Amino acid sequence: MPKIVDHDQYRKELLSKSFDLFAQKGYGSVTMRQIAQSLAVSTGTLYHYFPSKQVLFEQLVEEISQQDVSAALAELEGTQTLSESMTALGRYLVKNEDYFIKWTYIWVNFCQHQDSKTMLNSSVLKHANKRYQQAACNVLGVEDPVLATFLLSFVNGLILEKLWGDETIDFIEQCRLLGKMLMVYLQDKIN
Amino acid sequence: MPKIVDHDQYRKELLSKSFDLFAQKGYGSVTMRQIAQSLAVSTGTLYHYFPSKQVLFEQLVEEISQQDVSAALAELEGTQTLSESMTALGRYLVKNEDYFIKWTYIWVNFCQHQDSKTMLNSSVLKHANKRYQQAACNVLGVEDPVLATFLLSFVNGLILEKLWGDETIDFIEQCRLLGKMLMVYLQDKIN
Amino acid sequence: MPKIVDHDQYRKELLSKSFDLFAQKGYGSVTMRQIAQSLAVSTGTLYHYFPSKQVLFEQLVEEISQQDVSAALAELEGTQTLSESMTALGRYLVKNEDYFIKWTYIWVNFCQHQDSKTMLNSSVLKHANKRYQQAACNVLGVEDPVLATFLLSFVNGLILEKLWGDETIDFIEQCRLLGKMLMVYLQDKIN
Amino acid sequence: MPKIVDHDQYRKELLSKSFDLFAQKGYGSVTMRQIAQSLAVSTGTLYHYFPSKQVLFEQLVEEISQQDVSAALAELEGTQTLSESMTALGRYLVKNEDYFIKWTYIWVNFCQHQDSKTMLNSSVLKHANKRYQQAACNVLGVEDPVLATFLLSFVNGLILEKLWGDETIDFIEQCRLLGKMLMVYLQDKIN
DNA sequence: CATGAATGAGGGTTCATTCAT
DNA sequence: TATGAATGAACCCTCATTCAT
Numbered sequence: 039m040p041k042i043v044d045h046d047q048y049r050k051e052l053l054s055k056s057f058d059l060f061a062q063k064g065y066g067s068v069t070m071r072q073i074a075q076s077l078a079v080s081t082g083t084l085y086h087y088f089p090s091k092q093v094l095f096e097q098l099v100e101e102i103s104q105q106d107v108s109a110a111l112a113e114l115e116g117t118q119t120l121s122e123s124m125t126a127l128g129r130y131l132v133k134n135e136d137y138f139i140k141w142t143y144i145w146v147n148f149c150q151h152q153d154s155k156t157m158l159n160s161s162v163l164k165h166a167n168k169r170y171q172q173a174a175c176n177v178l179g180v181e182d183p184v185l186a187t188f189l190l191s192f193v194n195g196l197i198l199e200k201l202w203g204d205e206t207i208d209f210i211e212q213c214r215l216l217g218k219m220l221m222v223y224l225q226d227k228i229n
Numbered sequence: 230m231p232k233i234v235d236h237d238q239y240r241k242e243l244l245s246k247s248f249d250l251f252a253q254k255g256y257g258s259v260t261m262r263q264i265a266q267s268l269a270v271s272t273g274t275l276y277h278y279f280p281s282k283q284v285l286f287e288q289l290v291e292e293i294s295q296q297d298v299s300a301a302l303a304e305l306e307g308t309q310t311l312s313e314s315m316t317a318l319g320r321y322l323v324k325n326e327d328y329f330i331k332w333t334y335i336w337v338n339f340c341q342h343q344d345s346k347t348m349l350n351s352s353v354l355k356h357a358n359k360r361y362q363q364a365a366c367n368v369l370g371v372e373d374p375v376l377a378t379f380l381l382s383f384v385n386g387l388i389l390e391k392l393w394g395d396e397t398i399d400f401i402e403q404c405r406l407l408g409k410m411l412m413v414y415l416q417d418k419i420n
Numbered sequence: 421m422p423k424i425v426d427h428d429q430y431r432k433e434l435l436s437k438s439f440d441l442f443a444q445k446g447y448g449s450v451t452m453r454q455i456a457q458s459l460a461v462s463t464g465t466l467y468h469y470f471p472s473k474q475v476l477f478e479q480l481v482e483e484i485s486q487q488d489v490s491a492a493l494a495e496l497e498g499t500q501t502l503s504e505s506m507t508a509l510g511r512y513l514v515k516n517e518d519y520f521i522k523w524t525y526i527w528v529n530f531c532q533h534q535d536s537k538t539m540l541n542s543s544v545l546k547h548a549n550k551r552y553q554q555a556a557c558n559v560l561g562v563e564d565p566v567l568a569t570f571l572l573s574f575v576n577g578l579i580l581e582k583l584w585g586d587e588t589i590d591f592i593e594q595c596r597l598l599g600k601m602l603m604v605y606l607q608d609k610i611n
Numbered sequence: 612m613p614k615i616v617d618h619d620q621y622r623k624e625l626l627s628k629s630f631d632l633f634a635q636k637g638y639g640s641v642t643m644r645q646i647a648q649s650l651a652v653s654t655g656t657l658y659h660y661f662p663s664k665q666v667l668f669e670q671l672v673e674e675i676s677q678q679d680v681s682a683a684l685a686e687l688e689g690t691q692t693l694s695e696s697m698t699a700l701g702r703y704l705v706k707n708e709d710y711f712i713k714w715t716y717i718w719v720n721f722c723q724h725q726d727s728k729t730m731l732n733s734s735v736l737k738h739a740n741k742r743y744q745q746a747a748c749n750v751l752g753v754e755d756p757v758l759a760t761f762l763l764s765f766v767n768g769l770i771l772e773k774l775w776g777d778e779t780i781d782f783i784e785q786c787r788l789l790g791k792m793l794m795v796y797l798q799d800k801i802n
Numbered sequence: 803c804a805t806g807a808a809t810g811a812g813g814g815t816t817c818a819t820t821c822a823t
Numbered sequence: 824t825a826t827g828a829a830t831g832a833a834c835c836c837t838c839a840t841t842c843a844t
Binding site: 443444445446447448449450524525527528529531532533534542545546549566567569570572573574575576577578580581583584585586589590593594597598600601602604605607608 | 640
């Protein structure tokens with residue numbers, strides 16, 4: 039009977055624990071020792087689960103990208119009107135602000151390392167993108183890719199502004215504004 | 230008499246030339262040798278102008294933040310209606326897409342290194358923020374900070390989506406959509 | 421299970437092996453690479469055992485200062501008269517000439533680097549000093565600090581003269597001279 | 612008319628000003644920039660007067676070794692008895708303690724660098740040695756090389772003890788002790 | 803003569819990675 | 824499996840030295 043019941047699960051555990059470190063320092067500035075230390079394992083063990091720093095990072099990104107968006111979006115369900123949805127979205131952003139900022143750091147880091155190499159791995163990016171598009175459509179209740187992109191961009195931008203240290207930003211206020219704009223826009227479109 | 234060099238101007242020249250490299254590789258993954266090589270100087274010379282990699286990077290960020298936003302935004306002037314403004318904005322983004330993506334990489338890298346240290350330097354961030362807010366108001370023709378933030382977030386988000394490799398995004402289409410939404414929204418507000 | 425190494429003992433082994441190099445070249449002129457090479461390890465290994473060149477050197481000094489003086493002086497025991505003691509001392513110096521010269525180089529280097537910094541570490545110096553004083557008293561068979569200092573100074577000076585390249589110096593002759601002087605002096609004091 | 616009346620004199624001025632720096636930091640740890648700065652000239656100027664750091668140092672040593680010993684020893688003249696001479700010697704050491712310590716640092720550094728290279732330059736050492744021997748004979752009033760070496764060693768040793776941080780040492784007391792010992796010794800020899 | 807910008811080899815130190823245990 | 828000692832290339836940075844002005 040091995041000590042660790044599930045090799046793969048332990049691997050994922052290590053990945054999720056290394057998330058913060060990569061987000062805070064950036065890929066190029068974290069060392070394998072630091073990671074090992076923060077995971078309370080030896081470097082040898084780290085290399086037992088991941089063949090290289092590069093791969094570790096890529097698996098981390100993949101892990102993030104596979105976290106089920108729909109599950110998260112369940113929180114936004116049960117809302118009837120667009121207005122309610124947007125308010126819920128605002129609250130959701132506020133609640134997970136830290137996570138989203140870290141998430142943004144990691145993705146940006148990942149892309150920064152991708153475009154200097156083969157963009158083969160971009161499949162993970164593209165796949166993630168699709169799911170976010172779909173999620174946006176669900177939230178909006180409209181199957182319009184342009185509008186979905188609009189929503190995603192806006193949300194990304196809000197996070198980015200926060201990441202840049204603008205503490206005056208009010209996610210809820212902003213989302214409410216978006217809600218109003220969407221409503222009058224869609225209304226207008228129908229007429 | 231020493232070699233005649235305008236020390237400060239040369240320094241700025243080196244800074245602007247190092248922009249691309251930092252954007253492509255990220256702070257932690259660029260080496261001083263690479264920078265020196267891409268600037269066609271020796272490492273010694275690099276250190277003659279910058280006391281450390283850290284400082285070089287910080288000065289680069291400062292340099293970027295001091296590039297005159299208003300001059301750039303002059304391009305958007307001469308537009309009469311909001312609709313025209315937004316279309317112009319879209320074209321502007323398309324034209325400078327590469328620059329904005331690099332610009333985003335650099336700022337994100339900068340923030341990533343800041344928050345592990347004293348956030349004292351955030352003055353440069355805050356200052357830059359203010360100017361972007363003002364620029365947004367100018368473009369909108371409305372002095373509403375919430376709306377300005379809305380616009381900025383949206384634009385940031387668009388860039389970010391592009392940065393993430395979504396090549397399907399159409400800046401012009403998105404900006405036109407934003408234009409429409411703003412119009413009906415502002416109209417509705419008046420009534 | 422890791423490689424089994426007696427970390428501390430190996431550290432001391434490395435220290436004693438680096439003694440010659442520091443003595444020959446001087447602190448500021450030895451490189452860590454040279455040290456590593458002469459110890460037949462990699463620089464990485466060197467840094468595994470010592471956090472810095474500075475600390476390596478300081479530990480070397482400490483190691484030297486802890487070498488048991490009394491054990492060495494046992495050689496001088498078994499002598500009955502002052503005259504015999506001094507002759508023994510002379511032979512002792514001749515036998516260990518090389519070591520004492522190196523020893524002097526190292527201590528001088530150490531002091532040279534101390535006085536530009538906090539003299540906190542001087543504890544090691546003071547402690548060593550005391551033990552040498554005591555050893556001098558033992559050799560003299562007299563508990564007179566002034567006389568002890570006299571002896572120590574003389575011995576130090578002899579080494580120093582040798583260090584300076586004076587090959588004509590004859591330790592035994594000099595020590596015999598010292599012996600005579602001490603004898604007539606002590607005799608005279610009694611009368 | 613050149614700015615500097617006498618090239619050679621200016622060179623010596625630079626040398627004597629660099630004395631302290633070499634003494635404090637040690638040959639291997641001083642940089643040409645530091646020297647230039649402390650001399651308030653540019654590195655270029657430094658190299659105008661000295662072809663290399665090595666040569667600068669060697670010339671410094673030579674300069675030291677050529678400082679007229681006899682002139683300095685004039686202070687000890689006018690003493691009648693050995694006892695008086697020794698007391699004068701003690702005062703002389705006290706007065707010039709700092710200088711002698713620095714002097715020792717420099718010489719030790721010099722030797723440290725010599726023995727790893729060709730000992731050709733030892734001529735300067737040998738020459739200096741001879742003059743010190745002669746000076747010692749003068750002070751003693753006896754033309755005995757062994758006794759001269761004895762005196763020199765003792766004085767060297769006193770300085771060395773001070774250099775090592777032993778602040779309890781009393782040069783005058785020690786020299787007086789030496790005086791007594793010499794007296795009874797010489798007296799005894801005659802009988 | 804004097805300056806200080808420029809160089810690039812080399813210094814101290816770190817790091818991803820390997821491997822004996 | 825798990826460990827951490829070991830490696831050496833590569834990192835950031837410094838230095839003696841050169842040379843255009």
